[in-house]
Every structure is written in C-alpha cells, then in structure tokens.
Amino acid sequence: MKAYWSVFRARFTVQLQYRAAAAAGLVTQAFWGLLRVMVLEAFYRSAEAVPPLSLPEAITYTWLGQCLFRLIFLSPDPEVREMMRAGTVAYEMARPVDLYAFWLSRALADRIVPTVLRAVPMAVLATVFFGMQFPPSLGALGAWALALVGALFLSAAISVLLTVSLLWTIAGEGITRLVPAVALFLSGLYIPLPLFPEWCQPVFDLLPFRGLGDLPFRLYTGHLPPEAVFSVILRQWVWIGVFVLLGRSALRQGMRRLVVQGG
Amino acid sequence: MSGFRLYWRLIGASIRAQMQYRASFWMHSVAHLVDTGLEFLAIWALFARFRQVLGWTLPEVAFFYGTINIAFSIADAFNRGFDLFGQKVRSGDFDLILIRPRSTALQIAAQELRLMRVGRLSQSCVVFGWASWKLNVLWSPEWCLLLLWTLLGTVALFYALFVLQATLAFWTTETLEVVNAVTYGGVEAGQYPIALYRPWLREFLTYGVPIACVNYYPILALLGKPDPLGAPLWVGWLSPLAGMAFLGVALFAWELGVRHYRSTGS
Amino acid sequence: MSQIVVEGLTKTYQIAEREPGPWGAVRGLFRRRYRRVVAVRDVSFSVESGELIGYVGPNGAGKSTTIKILAGILVPDSGRCRVLGRVPWRERVAHTARIGVVFGQRTQLWWDLPVIESFELLRDIYRVPETVYRKHRDELVDRLELSPLLDTPVRQLSLGQRMRCDLAAALLHGPAVLFLDEPTIGLDAASKLAVRDFLWEINRERNVTILLTTHDMDDIEALCSRVIVIADGEVFYDGSLEGLRARVTNERRLIVDLEDPGLPLRVEGAVEIQREGHRRVLSFDPTKTPTPLLIADVTAKYPVRDLFVENPPIEEIVAQLYRDRER
Numbered sequence: 001m002k003a004y005w006s007v008f009r010a011r012f013t014v015q016l017q018y019r020a021a022a023a024a025g026l027v028t029q030a031f032w033g034l035l036r037v038m039v040l041e042a043f044y045r046s047a048e049a050v051p052p053l054s055l056p057e058a059i060t061y062t063w064l065g066q067c068l069f070r071l072i073f074l075s076p077d078p079e080v081r082e083m084m085r086a087g088t089v090a091y092e093m094a095r096p097v098d099l100y101a102f103w104l105s106r107a108l109a110d111r112i113v114p115t116v117l118r119a120v121p122m123a124v125l126a127t128v129f130f131g132m133q134f135p136p137s138l139g140a141l142g143a144w145a146l147a148l149v150g151a152l153f154l155s156a157a158i159s160v161l162l163t164v165s166l167l168w169t170i171a172g173e174g175i176t177r178l179v180p181a182v183a184l185f186l187s188g189l190y191i192p193l194p195l196f197p198e199w200c201q202p203v204f205d206l207l208p209f210r211g212l213g214d215l216p217f218r219l220y221t222g223h224l225p226p227e228a229v230f231s232v233i234l235r236q237w238v239w240i241g242v243f244v245l246l247g248r249s250a251l252r253q254g255m256r257r258l259v260v261q262g263g
Numbered sequence: 264m265s266g267f268r269l270y271w272r273l274i275g276a277s278i279r280a281q282m283q284y285r286a287s288f289w290m291h292s293v294a295h296l297v298d299t300g301l302e303f304l305a306i307w308a309l310f311a312r313f314r315q316v317l318g319w320t321l322p323e324v325a326f327f328y329g330t331i332n333i334a335f336s337i338a339d340a341f342n343r344g345f346d347l348f349g350q351k352v353r354s355g356d357f358d359l360i361l362i363r364p365r366s367t368a369l370q371i372a373a374q375e376l377r378l379m380r381v382g383r384l385s386q387s388c389v390v391f392g393w394a395s396w397k398l399n400v401l402w403s404p405e406w407c408l409l410l411l412w413t414l415l416g417t418v419a420l421f422y423a424l425f426v427l428q429a430t431l432a433f434w435t436t437e438t439l440e441v442v443n444a445v446t447y448g449g450v451e452a453g454q455y456p457i458a459l460y461r462p463w464l465r466e467f468l469t470y471g472v473p474i475a476c477v478n479y480y481p482i483l484a485l486l487g488k489p490d491p492l493g494a495p496l497w498v499g500w501l502s503p504l505a506g507m508a509f510l511g512v513a514l515f516a517w518e519l520g521v522r523h524y525r526s527t528g529s
Numbered sequence: 530m531s532q533i534v535v536e537g538l539t540k541t542y543q544i545a546e547r548e549p550g551p552w553g554a555v556r557g558l559f560r561r562r563y564r565r566v567v568a569v570r571d572v573s574f575s576v577e578s579g580e581l582i583g584y585v586g587p588n589g590a591g592k593s594t595t596i597k598i599l600a601g602i603l604v605p606d607s608g609r610c611r612v613l614g615r616v617p618w619r620e621r622v623a624h625t626a627r628i629g630v631v632f633g634q635r636t637q638l639w640w641d642l643p644v645i646e647s648f649e650l651l652r653d654i655y656r657v658p659e660t661v662y663r664k665h666r667d668e669l670v671d672r673l674e675l676s677p678l679l680d681t682p683v684r685q686l687s688l689g690q691r692m693r694c695d696l697a698a699a700l701l702h703g704p705a706v707l708f709l710d711e712p713t714i715g716l717d718a719a720s721k722l723a724v725r726d727f728l729w730e731i732n733r734e735r736n737v738t739i740l741l742t743t744h745d746m747d748d749i750e751a752l753c754s755r756v757i758v759i760a761d762g763e764v765f766y767d768g769s770l771e772g773l774r775a776r777v778t779n780e781r782r783l784i785v786d787l788e789d790p791g792l793p794l795r796v797e798g799a800v801e802i803q804r805e806g807h808r809r810v811l812s813f814d815p816t817k818t819p820t821p822l823l824i825a826d827v828t829a830k831y832p833v834r835d836l837f838v839e840n841p842p843i844e845e846i847v848a849q850l851y852r853d854r855e856r
Contacts, residue, residue, distance in 0.1 A: 035448060035451055043313045046313055048313070173287070181297060195312050264653045269653055276642060276646060276650055358597065358635075361621065527542065
C-alpha cells in the first residue's frame with residue numbers, strides 16, 4: 001500500500017510544478033465556457049417549448065464541465081506511452097508491485113491534482129462572474145460529492161484500460177486517439193445530455209460515460225434529487241468493477257504478448 | 264527554382280515522407296473526422312431541441328460551420344512547421360534554416376503538409392454541401408468568387424494566428440497555450456453567427472481577431488441575409504481583406520522575430 | 530585577397546533571468562532582467578584561400594558563436610567581418626549560397642526521406658543547375674562511398690553514415706568555404722578517419738577553404754596546418770601547430786622499452802614521468818640535452834628492446850596553454 005501512496009505523492013509534486021500551464025488552461029477554459037454559455041443563452045431565448053433543463057441549470061452544468069474537464073478527460077498514462085515508443089516498457093513490467101494497481105494510482109493522481117489546481121479557481125470565477133449557481137441544498141452538494149468520487153474512479157479505470165491498450169501498438173494508438181473525444185461527448189461536455197432528443201436518452205443510459213459528467217452535474221444543479229445518488233453510485237461502481245476486471249485481464253494478455261515478442 | 268515552386272517541391276517531399284506511415288495516417292484522419300463530426304452532432308442536437316436560434320436555422324448555421332472548418336482545416340494542414348517551431352528554436356535547429364539561401368518563413372511553411380487533416384476537411388465539405396443544397400444557393404460566378412474570397416480570407420487569418428504564435432517562440436520559451444484559446448476558440452466561435460454573442464465578444468471578433476470579417480459578414484452576403492446587427496451587405500465583399508492584412512502583420516512580426524533571434528542568439 | 534577577414538568581432542549574449550511563479554512567463558513577456566555574458570571579445574584573424582584551420586577551445590569559449598557569425602546566423606555587437614567579400618549577416622541569402630556549413634550534432638537532411646531525395650531538395654534550395662549538381666553529386670558520392678546509402682531513409686543511417694551524407698549535402702552547391710562545428714563528435718574511429726581523409730582531399734584537390742572547430746586534437750593533428758586557440762572569447766594563439774608547441778614547451782619524450790621491467794631508469798638531463806611494465810617515458814628538453822646524446826646514454830647503461838622519441842600530445846599542450854594563461 002505504501003508503494004502506491006508514494007507514487008501518488010510523487011505525481012502530486014510533479015503536477016504542482018506546472019502552475020503556469022494551469023493558469024493558461026484556466027483562461028482557455030473560461031473562454032470556451034463563455035462561448036458555450038452564450039450559445040446556450042441564444043438557443044434558450046428562441047425556445048418554443050420548455051426545455052427539460054432550465055437555463056441556469058444548463059449554465060451551471062456547462063461550467064461544471066469546464067471545471068472538472070481534467071477529471072473527466074480520459075487519457076492513457078503519458079509515461080507508459082513514452083516507454084512504448086522508447087521500447088523500455090519491459091522495465092515497468094519488472095517492478096515488484098501489482099502493475100494494475102500501480103497504474104491505477106498514477107491515473108488517480110494525474111486526475112486529482114490538475115483538477116484541484118484548475119477546478120477551484122475556475123469555479124470561483126464562474127460562480128462570481130459567469131452565472132454558475134450553488135447547489136440548491138446541502139443534500140445536493142453531498143450527493144454530488146459522492147458521485148464525483150465515483151466519476152474520478154470511473155475515469156481512472158477507463159484511462160488505465162486505454163493505457164493497457166497501448167501495449168497493442170497501432171491499435172492502441174487508434175483507441176487512445178478516438179475514445180477520449182467520444183467519451184467527452186457522451187458525458188455531456190459538448191451539450192448537456194438532457195437537451196438531446198428523448199430517443200437518445202436510453203442509449204446514453206446504457207453507456208458508462210453518463211456517470212463521468214452528466215449524472216454528477218445534475219445532482220449538483222438539483223435536476224436530479226439527492227436521493228438519486230444511490231442509483232447513480234450503484235451505476236458508477238458497477239461500471240468501475242467492469243473496467244477494472246477488463247483492465248486486469250487485458251493487462252495480463254498484453255504482458256504475455258510483450259513477453260512473446262520480446263519487447 | 265522560384266520560391267513558389269520550391270514551396271510545392273518541399274510540400275511534395277513531406278507528403279512522400281508521410282506515406283511511410285500509412286497506418287498512422289489513416290488512423291489520424293479517421294480520428295479527425297470523428298472529432299469534428301461530434302461537434303456537428305452537438306449543433307444538430309441543439310437544433311433538434313430548439314428548432315431555430317434567434318431566427319437562424321440549422322442549414323444556415325451548418326453553412327457557417329462548413330465554411331469556417333474548411334478554411335481552418337486547410338490552414339491547419341499547412342501549419343505543421345509553425346506549430347513545431349518552438350521546439351526548433353529551443354533545440355537550435357532553426358540555425359539550419361538560417362544557413363540556407365532562402366526565406367525563413369518559406370522554409371518553415373514548407374516543412375510539412377499534414378495530410379491527415381483531410382478527415383476534418385472532408386467532414387466539413389459534406390456539411391457545407393448539405394447546407395448549400397438545403398439553402399438553394401445560387402452558384403452564380405460572383406457567388407463562387409465571393410465564396411473563394413471568403414475562404415481565402417479565413418485561411419489567411421488562421422495562418423496568421425499560427426505564424427504569430429510561432430513568432431512568440433523567439434521571445435519566450437514557454438508554450439503559450441492562451442494563443443490556442445484564441446485560435447481554436449475562434450473556430451468554435453465562427454461556427455455560429457456572431458449575432459448570437461454578447462457585444463464584447465462580437466467586438467473582439469470584429470476588431471481584435473477579425474474572425475467575423477472573414478466569416479460572418481461575407482457569409483451574410485453569400486446567404487443574401489440582411490444583418491440583424493445592421494451592417495450593409497457590401498461589407499461582406501470588403502471585410503475578408505482583414506484576413507490578408509492580419510497575415511501581412513503576422514509575417515512582419517515574424518521578420519522582427521528573426522531579426523531578434525539573430526541579434527540575441529537566444 | 531583574404532577569403533575571410535574578421536576584425537574586432539565582439540558578441541555578448543543577454544541571458545534572461547526567468548521569473549518564478551505562475552505569472553512569471555507572462556510577466557517575462559513584457560519586462561525582463563538580463564545577465565550579460567561575453568561570448569566573443571575582439572576576435573580578429575584572416576584566412577587565405579585553401580587554408581585548413583582548426584579552431585580550438587574549451588566549451589563555452591566562443592567557438593560556435595564565431596562559426597555562427599561567419600555563417601550569417603548571428604549578428605555581432607561590433608566588429609567587422611567579410612567572407613568572400615560579403616558581410617555574412619547583412620546579405621544572408623547571397624552569403625549562404627556560397628558557403629557550406631555542417632553542425633556535428635544536427636543533420637540538415639530530411640529524416641524520413643531517402644538520402645538522394647534530400648540531395649535533390651538541396652539542389653532546388655540552392656538553385657544548383659542540373660549539370661553542375663550531377664557533377665558534384667557523383668563526385669561526392671564516389672569520394673564518400675555513399676552509393677549504398679542513397680536509397681536509405683536518413684533515420685535508418687548510423688551516425689557515421691549520416692555525417693558522411695551531411696558532408697556531401699553541405700558541398701553539393703560547390704561552396705568555396707566550408708565551416709564545420711565539431712564534425713567528428715560522437716563518431717566511431719573508422720568514421721572519424723573517413724571524415725578526416727575526405728576533408729583533407731577536398732581541401733587539397735578542390736581547394737576548399739575549411740574552418741573547423743573540434744574537441745578532438747587528433748583532428749587537428751591530422752588535418753590542420755594552422756590553429757587558432759580561443760578561450761573566454763579571446764584569441765590567444767594563431768599560428769602553426771609546431772609554433773604552438775614551441776611556445777608552450779620544448780619538451781620531448783623518449784619512450785624506452787627495457788628488457789628488464791624491474792630496473793629503475795636514471796639518466797642525466799631527463800626525468801621519468803611514467804612507468805608501466807617494460808615501458809618508461811622520459812621527459813627532456815632537447816635544447817639542453819641533445820636527443821642523440823640522451824639515446825646514447827640510455828642504450829649504454831641499459832639493455833633496451835626498443836625506443837623512440839615523441840612530441841607531447843596536443844591535448845596536454847593546449848591544457849598547458851590554458852594554465853599558463855590563467856597565471
């Protein structure tokens with residue numbers, strides 16, 4: 001356990017060094033958020049029927065997406081990618097630790113630190129100036145916090161699977177290039193999911209990505225009642241379990257493949 | 264060999280170089296297609312819910328989306344050299360450009376044509392085609408001329424932004440992500456008519472980084488739609504010049520940057 | 530008339546002090562603090578057509594800066610400089626068309642393309658007429674034995690192969706002057722020899738003027754009739770290799786292989802400076818102890834297998850020169 005904790009701490013310090021990048025990222029994200037909010041405002045002004053999400057809810061939803069972007073964004077471990085390119089991934093395999101758990105703790109650290117660095121100032125900015133609202137009740141806040149933990153683990157678990165996919169070189173490159181954008185879309189970071197046509201909703205429900213953004217966001221805005229947190233968490237952790245199992249078995253196969261190839 | 268021919272000669276060489284990585288080329292092209300496809304899907308979803316936005320219909324917005332993305336993907340495809348320029352300065356490889364008897368901007372610009380941007384280009388062409396068909400555009404000679412002029416202005420504007428970002432590398436070793444916000448944010452902003460935005464952003468997009476000049480005003484003229492903000496239609500014939508002017512300024516800044524580099528050797 | 534004239538060349542770098550903190554980079558764009566570092570101070574020399582000159586000095590002495598100024602990359606703060614009658618930094622394009630430059634650690638070839646394609650692109654960049662290009666290319670390919678490499682992408686070449694190709698690339702347009710910055714750095718022994726032989730040949734046969742910087746004193750010893758030594762940005766020796774030796778020391782070395790490894794070697798007028806197995810190295814000054822007398826003395830006193838006289842290695846000479854200068 002101590003090994004994973006020290007990996008976690010090391011990553012934390014590394015990420016803390018990129019404060020200039022974090023500041024630049026903040027400006028970028030604020031600009032994008034504003035653009036999205038303005039587009040939404042224009043559409044809401046033209047609404048003929050009452051949309052399934054109120055404008056303040058949609059705005060808060062959008063800003064949450066900007067704040068938590070780095071938590072939701074799926075990306076393989078950059079170090080493992082480098083090792084695959086340099087052909088030194090075998091050393092990683094030789095570590096005397098549970099490699100899956102090791103990668104998972106790195107994925108968690110790589111999500112928490114940039115999120116903390118970016119989310120807090122972004123949320124303050126958006127709440128003070130750009131119309132982001134507080135949760136309607138303490139219950140909603142608590143429910144959101146619980147769901148956020150699930151989103152974090154879900155994001156990390158899928159990301160580790162992406163990392164593992166890199167062991168299949170070309171296919172891995174393709175998967176890691178395609179999945180993140182699709183996942184962002186299906187988590188509601190392009191457009192809040194409730195605004196999509198009704199017939200799309202069951203499709204979103206069947207997929208794991210809703211648990212990354214949409215469900216926690218709606219708990220925050222109060223669009224989902226706090227009681228819904230139980231079903232949200234259940235859904236998230238079932239998927240986490242699935243991805244951990246998938247990741248572990250894929251990692252086993254990938255390592256066997258590497259051993260056979262002598263990579 | 265003239266500068267122009269040399270440019271295409273070097274671009275041709277870069278294409279042959281990329282052909283050595285065929286699998287990677289196809290994968291990245293498809294990825295770009297998906298990336299931009301999702302963006303359009305998001306626009307479609309909003310229209311499916313709201314039907315129209317302040318009097319603008321989906322085909323009209325799709326026309327905006329198509330033109331700006333066609334222009335951006337072309338500019339971006341030719342941008343590789345400037346995109347990687349910061350690295351070149353830091354590693355000192357820019358010296359290898361300076362020891363050759365040709366213009367520095369030409370050599371950097373000709374470094375690579377990124378074929379994989381064809382994914383984004385084809386997707387935006389499809390959207391553009393669909394929008395033009397839905398809107399029953401005229402395809403008259405002067406309409407086509409204006410379209411070409413608009414696209415040229417937009418390509419020039421985006422290219423200018425890339426050149427400016429590269430030019431900053433002469434002065435700072437930090438990669439300034441903020442410039443990306445302007446470039447990519449500009450594409451995003453240009454996908455909708457600026458009439459949707461708040462006044463400060465409209466003004467920034469007209470007088471700051473003149474994306475509206477190469478996009479909004481000429482497209483109004485192309486669609487024959489009176490400006491809800493009140494500008495006369497002829498503005499659209501004139502305003503793409505702003506893109507060219509911006510490129511001129513950027514190339515001037517580039518030359519200053521080269522001079523700075525040669526006198527400081529940083 | 531001299532091909533290269535350098536007079537009072539001075540170049541100072543301003544090193545920006547980076548400001549810490551998240552806004553440091555942004556603030557740095559507007560206001561900066563600088564530290565000044567003199568790279569080259571009042572450097573003067575001139576080079577005649579067909580000379581082959583070694584430009585020597587420790588790291589950071591200003592070697593590369595001088596080369597960059599001569600190549601038209603950098604503009605000096607003050608001083609005058611003409612290469613083939615042109616001021617390099619003022620007429621960069623016209624100037625670079627007449628010179629060749631090789632940086633040892635960089636390649637100007639196209640990484641993913643076969644070597645021959647890089648050559649063709651350079652032909653177009655330098656506006657070399659087709660017939661001239663063919664003549665130069667064939668000659669270079671022949672001399673550097675490049676024909677088996679021409680269709681190989683550059684990224685697959687070894688360092689030595691790549692350097693040979695880079696040498697050819699720098700000479701395709703038939704420059705009258707060639708600048709080389711550390712051309713043998715990192716090369717294996719065989720490639721070093723190939724590079725040296727080639728430079729010697731083109732200097733002799735095509736009368737190409739060559740100025741090369743190097744760390745490898747073997748390069749200097751093998752190639753250069755003239756050496757310019759620079760330290761802390763200033764020239765403090767310019768002349769022949771023999772003159773450099775004479776200026777520092779008259780020392781000669783007598784290497785003796787004794788029949789009996791156990792014996793100490795003691796002779797008048799020479800000092801034993803090294804002992805290894807059968808071998809003894811004696812240091813002496815031939816102006817005080819004439820060489821024939823010393824040899825006669827040694828062979829009379831000891832049973833000797835073999836013996837020969839050597840100059841001290843050039844590394845030691847240069848190191849000694851720096852030490853003298855410090856004092």
